[in-house]
Amino acid sequence: MAINKPKGHSEEYFGDFRDYWYNQDFLELMAKRWELSGVQNLLDVGCGQCHWTRIVSQFLPEGAKVTAVDADAKWAKESSKLQKFFDEKEIDFEIKQSDVLELPFADNSFDAVTCQTVLIHIENPLDALREMKRVLKPGGILFCAEPNNLVASILKDSITADFEIDEIIDWFIFGLIKEKGKINLKQGDNSIGDLLPKLFSQLELKDIKVHISDKANCIVPPYETDEIRAILKFRLENDFEEFMKAETKEQFETFGGKYEEIRQRIEQKTKKYKSELKDAIENQNYYDVSTALMYLVSGRK
Numbered sequence: 150m151a152i153n154k155p156k157g158h159s160e161e162y163f164g165d166f167r168d169y170w171y172n173q174d175f176l177e178l179m180a181k182r183w184e185l186s187g188v189q190n191l192l193d194v195g196c197g198q199c200h201w202t203r204i205v206s207q208f209l210p211e212g213a214k215v216t217a218v219d220a221d222a223k224w225a226k227e228s229s230k231l232q233k234f235f236d237e238k239e240i241d242f243e244i245k246q247s248d249v250l251e252l253p254f255a256d257n258s259f260d261a262v263t264c265q266t267v268l269i270h271i272e273n274p275l276d277a278l279r280e281m282k283r284v285l286k287p288g289g290i291l292f293c294a295e296p297n298n299l300v301a302s303i304l305k306d307s308i309t310a311d312f313e314i315d316e317i318i319d320w321f322i323f324g325l326i327k328e329k330g331k332i333n334l335k336q337g338d339n340s341i342g343d344l345l346p347k348l349f350s351q352l353e354l355k356d357i358k359v360h361i362s363d364k365a366n367c368i369v370p371p372y373e374t375d376e377i378r379a380i381l382k383f384r385l386e387n388d389f390e391e392f393m394k395a396e397t398k399e400q401f402e403t404f405g406g407k408y409e410e411i412r413q414r415i416e417q418k419t420k421k422y423k424s425e426l427k428d429a430i431e432n433q434n435y436y437d438v439s440t441a442l443m444y445l446v447s448g449r450k
């Protein structure tokens with residue numbers, strides 16, 4: 150199966166695998182639960198390429214204003230495609246560089262404040278949420294989409310289904326060491342979604358609600374939809390070796406060499422898995438649900 154080569158950066162804004170994280174009817178239900186049709190003024194924090202901003206904006210009323218911020222200056226600099234997208238939808242859109250810990254807005258500015266997969270990268274998510282609450286109007290809604298990323302390491306696909314028990318345990322421990330290593334490095338908790346209700350409660354947000362995205366993928370041959378092609382493209386192009394060398398090594402090192410044997414074992418297994426994945430896709434023999442545990446947590450100020 151031929152999977153397209155990566156496109157130029159700006160073209161990656163649309164059709165990326167992150168565009169397929171939710172079912173549209175589930176989003177419609179969440180928009181109703183969060184009462185987004187009454188939100189005139191929304192802030193998306195840690196917006197990146199605005200995948201989440203675009204998703205949420207479709208439910209806002211005519212004339213709504215959307216502000217997006219990210220600590221990384223490049224997203225505001227490279228925003229012409231995004232600006233065009235929002236202009237076409239007649240949404241008043243602005244993107245700025247800003248850290249979630251120091252938002253450049255007055256207290257009580259927004260009807261709704263949101264983020265997706267941002268708190269997993271923050272050393273102290275409580276501080277980030279406190280700042281998000283500060284700029285929220287009284288009665289306004291704070292809603293966050295943040296995952297548990299550990300659960301995925303024990304899900305089967307048609308390749309890992311044949312693994313021995315020891316091998317399955319290795320993958321799980323590997324995920325756990327990476328997650329704890331990232332926390333040790335003060336770079337955030339990849340499964341912060343589990344703890345969001347606690348953090349919302351510590352900030353005395355009201356009417357706290359937790360939902361889970363109902364999205365799972367049906368990856369079966371002949372892999373014809375844009376969605377499945379985007380997911381498989383991401384899986385095949387993901388540079389496992391680079392990832393094992395840099396980020397993973399650093400996370401393992403926080404344990405002072407204690408788990409080095411597992412790291413090396415997984416490094417070998419990852420190479421083998423990647424080559425089996427490539428063959429299985431080419432032979433139209435790969436099956437997966439490729440899902441994640443994504444929490445949607447909301448509360449009111």
Ligand SMILES: C[S@@+](CC[C@H](N)C(=O)[O-])C[C@H]1O[C@@H](n2cnc3c(N)ncnc32)[C@H](O)[C@@H]1O
Pocket residue numbers: 167194195196197198199200201218219220221247248249250264265266267270271
């Ligand atoms: C995984 S991306 C998520 C992007 C986007 N929310 C989405 O769902 O596609 C995480 C984003 O958070 C941003 N980020 C990380 N730490 C931040 C901080 N302290 N303040 C603001 N943005 C931050 C990163 O620059 C990155 O764009």
